[in-house]
Amino acid sequence: MTDVAVSVTTAVSGTPVVLRAHGYEAAIASVGASLRSLTHEGRDLVVPFAADEVRPAFRGATLAPWPNRVVDGVYRFGGDEHRLALTEPNRGHALHGLLGWADWSIVQVDEASVTLSATVPAQVGYPWWVEVSTTYRLNADGLTQTVRATNLSDTPAPWGTGPHPYLVAGSGDLDSWTLHLPADTVLEVTPDRLAPVAVASVTVDAERFDFREPRVLGAVEIDHAYTDLIRDADGRATVTLSDPSGTGVAMTWDAGCPWVQIHTADLPAGPGTPGHRAGLAVEPMTCAPDAFNDDAYAFATGLIAVAPGESHEVGWTISAR
Template sequence: MNRTDPSEYRIEGGGYTAVVLALGAAVRELTHDGRPLVVGFGAQEAMPNFRGAFVAPWPNRIEDGRYAFDGVTHELPVNEPERGTALHGLVFDVPWTLVEHTGSSVTLACTIEPVAAYPFEVALEVRFAVDAQGFRTSITATNAGSLRAPYGVCPHPYLVAGPSPLNDWVLELPAATVLTVTPDRLLPVAKEAVAGTPFDFRTAHALGDVQIDHAFTDLERDGAGRATVRVTDPIHGTGTAMVWDGSCPWVQIHTADLPLKPESTRLGLAVEPMTCPPDAFNTGEDLIVLDPGATHRTGWTISAL
């Protein structure tokens, strides 16, 4: 498919090429000088394992699909039946409207319409752009309704360091705290220090056979307030980095261990900057509450190393 195909949009610049779908605003492909930076999927293939998904108005899971907000209990569709959770929001599988498409950028929009499960109206606009600094994503969410709205957002790319197996990749994850989860449903248990655990990648080292599907916080940031996760392939001398600012105090890391899908297992490392942790609609931790007319902005950048 080419840039004129209304089902997807190709952008190019600074050595980067990205393909973004109109369905779900999903990132189907991202390369730098022809080298894949994410695990992609085919033009005629349904999005597997949420690769490149845009996740809103909540990241990760909501227990039993049930939450209470402003004294009212709501029930969301449970789309992860094996764990009994509502997973990854409401917009990853709906069509988005084209706002603008240039050679190096594309802007898409989608409005979450009020329904019983989420009786709030939130207008989303996302801009994807490429330049010499990388592949940039910028998101604006505006409460277009009359009720206060709970909100969270994250991306879902599986980063690729290089052609070596994931076990050989080196991860640098500047997070001091991990959110432990239940082994069966991956629901939050408690925040714990990473020191002395298999999840301490503050000093970069090989992933090995560790299995990660956890949220991390207490991120070390640079002088501009940016956190950076790097994954490198030391054998081939390549890597991929993801950078974001303080609007995302959390990041979900997933080594893509998928026992029911061995062909998709450990192909890439999911790195998902999040505005709030899993099940924040219930815990309230770092949950964004948009008053009517209020706007929230965030974003992130993926770049080649």
């Protein structure tokens, strides 16, 4: 039995859509094409926020035309230098793309899915027109989101995307959850601005970074990107969180996302701050942090150049365990 509800009244977080199928319920907000909540049999799988609440930072947002950061908001592409607005002022970077606070249009809804669209207009710092659509779909495997970008300009456009959910394993604290993160390599960053430095084996600080074998998170603080993901026979990588009670959540994606950002949701004000270590951000990404500056790095950033008139599509799935 499936059903869908769409409100005609715009909430603070945008037009709300609620999907229900296979024991899952997903609430989508049109601002940022955001995953507002996801439950299975009534259990939270992500850290939710209310429909009449300004979305806390980028929780659940769809990130485009780049995920993560462009360092200093400056990059070179096609021989030209571009300067973006610094939307992470405390670190001096351009953060999480240009559509995170856009009100996406709802273009299709059925019993278990919704498609939203938005257009990145050519502008200072990003002089390309890119049409972006995303579909959230519930099935027996969980909630799958796909993102498709089409370059409407007459020159190649730099592109990257990813989601920003904070996963919840169960009723216990994050420190008690067991993480399985099948990645051999971590991106080292500067401690103050999180600017990329170099890739290294996760054994460089195994207690903090190496979760190739499942183990309890404990008090570690992570806000790093990982790559060299260990995949199954179908080429899919899966990050799994489990609670001591036996519940859990997993996120799976294919080779379209060679990177994943992991963040233990540590907030500057620390314990007692709403949202502090409330969930684990698991953000599959088509490219590395600061990939728009691809030429500056010795490692493969995964930067995508979408040719004029061409499209790029990628997706991921969140499921209960």
